[in-house]
Amino acid sequence: MVTTSSPDALKRLAAERALDFVDSGMRLGLGSGSTAAHFVAALGAKVRAGGLDVVGVPTSESTRRLAVEHGVPLTTLEETPELDLTVDGADEVDGRLRLIKGGGGALLREKIVAASSGRMIVIADRSKRVARLGRFPLPVEVVPFGHPSTAVRIARALAGIGLPTAMRLRQGSGDGPYRTDGGNLIYDCDLGEIPDPETLDAALSAVPGVVEHGLFIGLCACAIIAGPDGIELLERG
Numbered sequence: 001m002v003t004t005s006s007p008d009a010l011k012r013l014a015a016e017r018a019l020d021f022v023d024s025g026m027r028l029g030l031g032s033g034s035t036a037a038h039f040v041a042a043l044g045a046k047v048r049a050g051g052l053d054v055v056g057v058p059t060s061e062s063t064r065r066l067a068v069e070h071g072v073p074l075t076t077l078e079e080t081p082e083l084d085l086t087v088d089g090a091d092e093v094d095g096r097l098r099l100i101k102g103g104g105g106a107l108l109r110e111k112i113v114a115a116s117s118g119r120m121i122v123i124a125d126r127s128k129r130v131a132r133l134g135r136f137p138l139p140v141e142v143v144p145f146g147h148p149s150t151a152v153r154i155a156r157a158l159a160g161i162g163l164p165t166a167m168r169l170r171q172g173s174g175d176g177p178y179r180t181d182g183g184n185l186i187y188d189c190d191l192g193e194i195p196d197p198e199t200l201d202a203a204l205s206a207v208p209g210v211v212e213h214g215l216f217i218g219l220c221a222c223a224i225i226a227g228p229d230g231i232e233l234l235e236r237g
């Protein structure tokens, strides 16, 4: 039984539980964000203790640095195109294991790594579990070339399926817009509840200039959700 409901303690609890799914010899995708950081730390501790022989592909430069710091051996998708398991966080998870990701800007590499994995497990605290996706602004990654024009076409695509069109270009910590690890830009879309994520997925993917978006559909096989009363395991049937 968990004695604290602090979000960070719950994130760590979910991350540590994910270690049960990791076996020696596995090729792992290493997610990004604060929950995934707990997993990388726990994984590194087990590797350093000599109990685990794994390699990992990081989904962001920050995860790469963290993995090095914690002694997790790394590889790349160029060297290791197929992975066994990815463990990653999420901004929202619904009951059908559909996700919104990309709050930290790592959605493109995260989706490539998850799609390259035999299995994706999401780790999250209870606040991420939703009945319907969309309260969290949906990140849409676009190439810098002509991005205001791409934004107009994203808005038209949203309006075409009856969704709100409010969006904003994500700002960086200094001057200018936020840049992803791949040098792209992100528009965060305030959609509210998304009635049909699959239709939205198709509509956004069809806009030239959109590199990727934060809806992850059909990728997650299992979610480990930690709450003050314990862990809930959601698995795809």
Ligand SMILES: O=C[C@H](O)[C@H](O)[C@H](O)COP(=O)(O)O
Pocket (backbone or CB within 6 Å): 031, 032, 033, 034, 035, 036, 088, 089, 090, 091, 100, 101, 102, 103, 104, 105, 106, 107, 110
């Ligand atoms: O781009 C960031 C990733 O999709 C993260 O996994 C997601 O934002 C969840 O992050 P956190 O575990 O920090 O809430």
